[in-house]
Amino acid sequence: MTTHALERFDLAAIERSERVARGSSWIALGACALISLVWLVPFYYLVATIFKTTQEYTLSDPFAPPRSLSPILDNAVTAWNEATMGYGMANSALYGALGAGLAVLFAAMAAFGLTRLDYRGKNALFMTIFAGTIFPFQMYLIPLFFMYGRLGILNTHFGMLLFYTAICIPFPTLVLKNFMSALSREIDEAARMEGAGEFTVFLRIVLPNALGPMTATFLLQFTWIWNDLLFSTVLGNRAEVRSIMNSLQVFQGSYASTGPNVVLTAALIASLPSIALFFLLRRHFMEGLKVTGL
DSSP states (O other): OOOOHHHHHHHHHHHHHHHHHHHHHHHHHHHHHHHHHHHHHHHHHHHHHHTTTHHHHHHSSSTTOOOOHHHHHHHHHHHHHHHHHHHHHHHHHHIIIIIIIHHHHHHHHHHHHHHHHOOHHHHHHHHHHHHHGOOOOGGGHHHHHHHHHHHHHHTSHHHHHHHHHHTSSSHHHHHHHHHHHHHHHHHHHHHHHHHOOOOHHIIIIIIIHHHHHHHHHHHHHHHHHHOOOOHHHEEEESSTTHHHHHHHHGGTTTOOOOOOOHHHHHHHHHHHHHHHHHTHHHHHHHHHHHHHTO
């Protein structure tokens, strides 16, 4: 075979591979577009429903576009009043901000002690903390209920904060321990040589470097606390103590009189604070994901 024929053969092979690659790209693009449409259907249903009155939703097709945008205000007022969402959102904000914040702070202290200090029993202590992530959370329900009843902290803000803080410590400890293990200890040693104590090393050297992963774990734990329904129903069912997800339960059951338009409007209102917090802290959150590998 001549050199010219070999060149033509190579060109034909390259063209065939390019056609196959283009065809594969179009198939992948079509599959992604189809998956995106499937994901967008629930969002369209949400938007089409919250702008309808109960009568319009009942008499028209659920996926039909709304005739007006004004009903969303009436739906929001009805949802806010019937579910006492003010109490629920204030309580969830308290539990999420304080519970997740204290949990991440305690986890950072634990991770500092596990990675920057030398003492016997470090591994046993870490395994004790990490054991909190192994067992299903549901197994804690009955012991906690009876213990809270005996201590007199059932249906109290303090009891809810105590539970959320404790339950959210193990996972941030694991993440921050892995992050702090990669930090150089030479800076710590230099600070100690200058007379800095352990608390100063933790507060001024290690903590600022761990801001990214701490923010990432805080947002994850805040979202979990905000969306929790099981424990808030069992441990904090009083109206003044219940969380926002617990408050939304008034729309369920045999005595519920509101339509899906009000229920979905309430669910949308309940999701806004966590979404706003994510966008507020998104830069630190993305940096934390990069450095921790979450």
